[in-house]
Amino acid sequence: MIAKIKKQVKNGIAPLHLLSSKNLTEEKKGITKVRASLKYETSFLQIKPSHRFPL
Amino acid sequence: MSRLFLRNRLCMPVKGYNRSIVYDLIRYDYFFISNEVFELINTTEIIDFECIGDEKNREEIKEFLLKEEIIFEILESDEKFNFPVMNPDYSTPFLITDLIVHVDIDEVSIDKLSSFTLRDISILVDSYDKNVLESCLNRISMLEVDAIFIFLKEENVAYTYENFEALSRVNQLFNIYVFNSTYTSNLNQENELFTVIEIPSSFEYFSKNLDPNKLRINIEMFLEASNYHSYYHKKVYLDMKGNIKNGLYTDEHHGNLKNISVSRFTEIIESKSFQMLGGIKKENTLVCDVCEFRFMCVDSRMPYIANTEKWYHTVECTYNPYISKWKLETDYKPLLEVGVALHPTSGKLTIDYEILEQYNNFLWQ
Ligand code: SF4
Numbered sequence: 001m002i003a004k005i006k007k008q009v010k011n012g013i014a015p016l017h018l019l020s021s022k023n024l025t026e027e028k029k030g031i032t033k034v035r036a037s038l039k040y041e042t043s044f045l046q047i048k049p050s051h052r053f054p055l
Numbered sequence: 056m057s058r059l060f061l062r063n064r065l066c067m068p069v070k071g072y073n074r075s076i077v078y079d080l081i082r083y084d085y086f087f088i089s090n091e092v093f094e095l096i097n098t099t100e101i102i103d104f105e106c107i108g109d110e111k112n113r114e115e116i117k118e119f120l121l122k123e124e125i126i127f128e129i130l131e132s133d134e135k136f137n138f139p140v141m142n143p144d145y146s147t148p149f150l151i152t153d154l155i156v157h158v159d160i161d162e163v164s165i166d167k168l169s170s171f172t173l174r175d176i177s178i179l180v181d182s183y184d185k186n187v188l189e190s191c192l193n194r195i196s197m198l199e200v201d202a203i204f205i206f207l208k209e210e211n212v213a214y215t216y217e218n219f220e221a222l223s224r225v226n227q228l229f230n231i232y233v234f235n236s237t238y239t240s241n242l243n244q245e246n247e248l249f250t251v252i253e254i255p256s257s258f259e260y261f262s263k264n265l266d267p268n269k270l271r272i273n274i275e276m277f278l279e280a281s282n283y284h285s286y287y288h289k290k291v292y293l294d295m296k297g298n299i300k301n302g303l304y305t306d307e308h309h310g311n312l313k314n315i316s317v318s319r320f321t322e323i324i325e326s327k328s329f330q331m332l333g334g335i336k337k338e339n340t341l342v343c344d345v346c347e348f349r350f351m352c353v354d355s356r357m358p359y360i361a362n363t364e365k366w367y368h369t370v371e372c373t374y375n376p377y378i379s380k381w382k383l384e385t386d387y388k389p390l391l392e393v394g395v396a397l398h399p400t401s402g403k404l405t406i407d408y409e410i411l412e413q414y415n416n417f418l419w420q
Contacts, residue, residue, distance in 0.1 A: 051275035052285055053353040054153050054175040054204050055262055055303070 059129050060102045060117070064141055066125045067277060068093045071347030073379045073415060077125050078350060080274045085351070086123055092116055096125065099140045101132055145278035149174050150324055152289040155303065157181075158191045163313065164297055165194050170317045173200040179258075180207050183214075189221055196225040205231045208258040214251070216240035223248040234258045262303055263355060264373045267381065270351045280337060280350040284358075288333035291324060299323060301332050302355055332358070340366040341397060341404045342390070346376035361402035369399055377411060378418060386418055 062068075065080045068088065075093035077086045088096075095116070096102055107113040120126040129135065152174040156164075158181075176195055180188060188205070195203060203225065207214075214233055222228055231238075231251045238251040254261050254268075279285055292300040298308035299320070309323050323329055335358055337349040344365070346352075352374075358366040373382040377395050380387040390397060394410030397403075 050153070050175045050202055051273050052153070052271050052279065053269040054177050054202070055155065055206065055355075 057105070059132060059134075060104070060120075060126045061129055061135055061138060062096050062099070062102065062126050063124060064099075064138055065274070067141075067350075068097050069347050069350055070097070071379070072345040072376050073419070074347060076347040077123075078272050078277055079123075079125070080272065080277055083272050085272055086125065087347075092120075096120065099135075101129075101135060102126060141274075143278065143281060145275075145282040147275075147279075147289065148172075149289060150321065151291050153177065153291075155179065155290070155292040156195075157293070157295050158187055159295075160191065160195075160293065161297070161313065162194070164293065165198070167312060167317050167320060169198055170321075171199070173198060175202045175204065176200050177204045177206060180205060180209075182209050183207050183212065183218070185218065185221075192222055192225050192228065196227055200227055202229045203227045204229060206258060206262075207231065207233050207236070210235040210257060212236040214238045216242050219249070219251070232261075234261065263370075265352055265354055266373070269353050270348060271353070272351050277350045280352075282336065284333050284335045285337075285350075286353045286355050287335070290333070299329075301329065302357075304355060305332070305357060335366055339364070340368075341402065342368070342372065342376065342395075346372075346374065347379075348374060348376075359402065361400065363402045365402070365404075367397060367402040367404070377406075378415060380418070388414065 063079075067078045067080060069076050069078060070090060070093045073090070075088050075090050077088055077096075079085060091107075095104070095106065104113050104117055107116065117126075121128075149172060151171055154168070154173050154175070155177045157179050176198070178188075178191060178195065192203065192205070205222075205228070212233070214236060215238070219231060222231075226248075228249045231249060232254055233251060234254050234257055236253065238253055240251075252268075276285065279288060287301050290302055292302055292305075293312055294300055294308070297311045297313040299310050299312055300308050309326070309329050310319070312320060315323075337343045337346070340358060341363075343349050343354070354372065356368045356370050356372070358368060360366050371389055374380070375382075375387060375390060375393070377390065378386075378388060378393050393414045394407030396405045396407075398405075
């Protein structure tokens, strides 16, 4: 499941809210791994947790 | 027989005053193009390259668009029906997508928020206190929220990884923003579960002004910004006292979360008066309506309307779309200096085309 979502998010097609804590509580370790891959800075090409700037 | 080309359905051209941008929505990328190329590819039909008279120019444009996969070739014209056009509507199941709170938000308010599914929560921290921040974050992370962001407003602080180590237990924490401050960590970046972003300005300046760091390109952002106000739509700010506001810098408040029930809070955020600002489109806003960045920017300025059909701002954006320059670039000039006058009370816009053209010729020719 995690690997699949991770791949989909990388390809930009998985809705990011699939990664919310409630959906994946049993796979806590997995979440950590997914989240590490989703870290972003200020580049256009990286995955963002939100579709828009949150502030 | 001439070759047939279609535009990639997820590459959207957006026209500005001077130039246009192709938003590559699936790859989170963008390309500047001329307004002439915009006219050429702003169609869902087969692209008519023959309208470019100059052959060398035509081949160069074609090559660029093909290389960047903005267009692709089909063999027969009927194949275009295999590529349906994107539905331009936008809807989201979230009642609130972005919630902004202060670090000292009370337990009762957090309890009330637990009835909602939230996309993002931003926590504002006036002055950093490890224990206060940790306890707030722990309580907030129990909400149904996808991502949490922390904004540490205090300036001239040297933060280290040790300051934030305990926070990494919270899965939803994505970014910590620090302002005019530094951050050092001995940890390999890959092992940090959040990213600390050092912003070289004050929180106030950063939150009030548009910054290229706030631009986002993706399908959801594009559709939301085309249909709604990309800052105010589905945003709720709870100020220090618990007042419910549309954004960080709006004066009006719509009640106080501390004194009302969850159902009353829901009624408020679903009410017409609360949702009014969220419904303003860039297309109906002066200056922004000719800006090529309009479907990727998040603009916190308060819009006003007078006797005109369009909304306007009393404070100028850090981007001037009439000359295609950001304030931080050399040769930037504010609107008035390039012949664009926005009357601060009537909201009327007048353009002295001679002055504007002269400056654009100086800049771009
Ligand atoms: S002028 Fe500024 S706020 Fe308006 S659309 Fe352009 S970048 Fe956004």
